[in-house]
Structure formats: C-alpha cells, structure tokens
Amino acid sequence: MSAKRIPVMEIFGPTIQGEGMVIGQKTMFVRTAGCDYACSWCDSAFTWDGSGKDDIRMLTAEEIAAELLQTGGAAFSHVTISGGNPGLLPALDELIQLLHEQGMEVALETQGSRWQDWFLQIDQLTLSPKPPSSGMTTDWEKLDDIIHKLSAHARSFSLKVVVFDERDLRYAEEVHQRYPEVPFFLQPGNDDLREGNPHILLGHLLKRYEWLVEAVIASPSLKNVRVLPQLHTWIWGNKRGV
Ligand SMILES: C[S@@+](CC[C@H](N)C(=O)[O-])C[C@H]1O[C@@H](n2cnc3c(N)ncnc32)[C@H](O)[C@@H]1O
Ligand SMILES: Nc1nc2[nH]cc(C(=O)O)c2c(=O)[nH]1
Ligand code: SF4
Ligand SMILES: [Mg+2]
Numbered sequence: 001m002s003a004k005r006i007p008v009m010e011i012f013g014p015t016i017q018g019e020g021m022v023i024g025q026k027t028m029f030v031r032t033a034g035c036d037y038a039c040s041w042c043d044s045a046f047t048w049d050g051s052g053k054d055d056i057r058m059l060t061a062e063e064i065a066a067e068l069l070q071t072g073g074a075a076f077s078h079v080t081i082s083g084g085n086p087g088l089l090p091a092l093d094e095l096i097q098l099l100h101e102q103g104m105e106v107a108l109e110t111q112g113s114r115w116q117d118w119f120l121q122i123d124q125l126t127l128s129p130k131p132p133s134s135g136m137t138t139d140w141e142k143l144d145d146i147i148h149k150l151s152a153h154a155r156s157f158s159l160k161v162v163v164f165d166e167r168d169l170r171y172a173e174e175v176h177q178r179y180p181e182v183p184f185f186l187q188p189g190n191d192d193l194r195e196g197n198p199h200i201l202l203g204h205l206l207k208r209y210e211w212l213v214e215a216v217i218a219s220p221s222l223k224n225v226r227v228l229p230q231l232h233t234w235i236w237g238n239k240r241g242v
Pocket of ligand 3: 043
C-alpha cells in the first residue's frame with residue numbers, strides 16, 4: 001500500500017453506535033477533520049470550525065488501524081467512520097480495505113454531498129441530508145446520483161434526517177417521498193450542545209424525542225420509517241469522544 005494520509009480528528013471506543021441503522025452496535029470511531037457544510041447546530045463543529053485544528057493528525061491507513069487496535073484492544077469487530085465529512089477523502093479507500101482485511105465491518109456517516117467510489121465498499125452507509133434549520137441547501141441531483149449508484153450495486157445503506165422543527169419535518173417527508181425504497185430514520189435535533197450535565201440534558205432530549213414521535217405518528221406520508229434518539233447522548237450527554 002502507498003502512504004496516503006488522512007486528516008484524523010479523533011479515534012475512540014469501543015462505544016455503541018448511538019444513531020441510525022446500526023444503533024446499539026459495539027463499534028470504534030474514527031472521526032475525520034474537515035467538512036464542506038457548516039450546519040448551524042453541528043455537534044461536531046470542532047472538526048471544521050478551526051477550534052480543533054491543533055488536534056488534527058495526518059495519518060496513514062496503517063497508523064489508524066494500529067491506533068484502533070491500541071485503543072480498542074481485541075474487543076471490537078466494527079469501525080464507524082464519521083467526521084466532518086469523510087466523503088471528502090478519496091484516501092479512505094486504503095483504510096477501508098485494510099480494516100476489511102483485518103476482519104472488521106466498516107460503517108460510515110456522511111451528508112451525501114459528494115460521491116466516492118469506495119462508498120461501494122462500506123458495510124453500512126448512512127446518508128444524512130440536511131434540513132432547513134441547518135442553514136444548508138441540499139443538492140438533490142448529487143443525492144439522486146449517490147442513491148442511484150448505491151441501489152444499483154445493492155449496497156446496505158439508509159437515510160437519516162435530523163429534525164428540529166415543523167419545517168424540518170416537511171423536509172423529512174420530502175426526502176422519504178423522493179426515495180421511498182430506502183430505509184428511513186428520523187432523529188430529533190439536540191439544541192442544547194452546551195449543557196454539561198447528562199441528567200439535565202436527558203430530560204430535555206426525552207421531550208424532543210417525544211415531540212418527534214408524536215409528529216411522525218401524525219404524519220400521513222411518514223409510514224415505513226423509524227424514529228430513534230441519539231442514544232449515546234442519553235448516557236453521556238454532550239461529552240466528546242464517546
Ligand atoms: C457530526 S455528523 C458527521 C457526518 C456527516 N457530516 C453528516 O452530517 O452526516 C454525524 C451525524 O450527527 C448528526 N448531528 C449533528 N449535529 C446534531 C445535533 N445537534 N443534533 C442531532 N444530530 C446531529 C448529523 O446530522 C449526522 O447525522
Ligand atoms: N456513540 C456515538 N454514536 C454516534 N453515531 C454517530 C456519531 C457521530 O458523531 O457521527 C456518533 C458519536 O459520536 N458517538
Ligand atoms: S454536515 Fe455533518 S459534520 Fe458537517 S457541519 Fe453538518 S452535521 Fe456537522
Ligand atoms: Mg455525534
């Protein structure tokens with residue numbers, strides 16, 4: 001293998017995947033730096049807003065795999081790549097191949113703004129297009145193209161839309177109606193990223209989850225969908241690296 005380098009923000013775990021199609025799965029995380037979006041409510045803004053720039057390391061696939069083993073020991077068989085937007089990084093192909101050679105499953109989180117050929121190697125790919133409250137605009141042609149390619153190759157992937165308000169809910173309906181065959185997840189937005197006490201945050205997040213469940217129940221167009229919380233925030237609150 002060559003020595004392509006990947007901007008890594010943090011490597012942590014084992015923990016559980018707290019969101020989406022593999023919720024509850026024991027996994028390690030690799031969080032890459034850099035994003036082509038700047039969501040108003042991003043819970044990982046340190047990956048792109050400059051506040052975490054001193055923590056960014058340019059690592060090879062071999063170095064990342066070694067650190068995963070050093071951090072997680074022999075106690076895992078699943079790795080989730082998130083960010084930032086890991087979909088910006090062509091060099092991830094080597095990491096995905098190496099992890100597969102080591103017998104790992106590899107999941108990935110992206111907003112679906114860019115295609116990479118290595119998307120076809122990911123075992124569980126989550127596409128999370130952004131609703132109006134984020135301040136971002138969806139490039140529907142890009143998303144169409146990504147979903148078309150993944151479907152044509154019969155890949156295991158899903159859509160996950162974060163919902164903060166009624167307008168976001170209408171957006172989620174639009175996404176689901178556009179791609180009715182794609183497994184669809186809704187997740188309430190965490191609008192209190194500064195609360196340091198997990199118990200206080202939990203009461204608030206529970207209310208946000210109840211609100212979203214009621215809203216989905218009432219929506220005639222959201223039928224074959226799943227509503228999930230961010231489970232890790234129920235345990236660890238806004239703590240980083242869990
Ligand atoms: C930090 S992002 C990184 C991956 C990729 N950039 C993306 O947005 O899909 C991982 C997931 O966290 C979600 N997320 C970010 N901030 C959030 C918040 N305040 N509340 C709920 N979910 C949030 C994103 O929508 C995305 O599904
Ligand atoms: N436990 C845990 N689950 C997660 N699911 C998605 C995460 C992310 O930030 O991408 C995340 C995270 O940071 N931690
Ligand atoms: S796309 Fe993801 S990482 Fe980028 S700003 Fe939005 S939530 Fe944060
Ligand atoms: Mg997160």
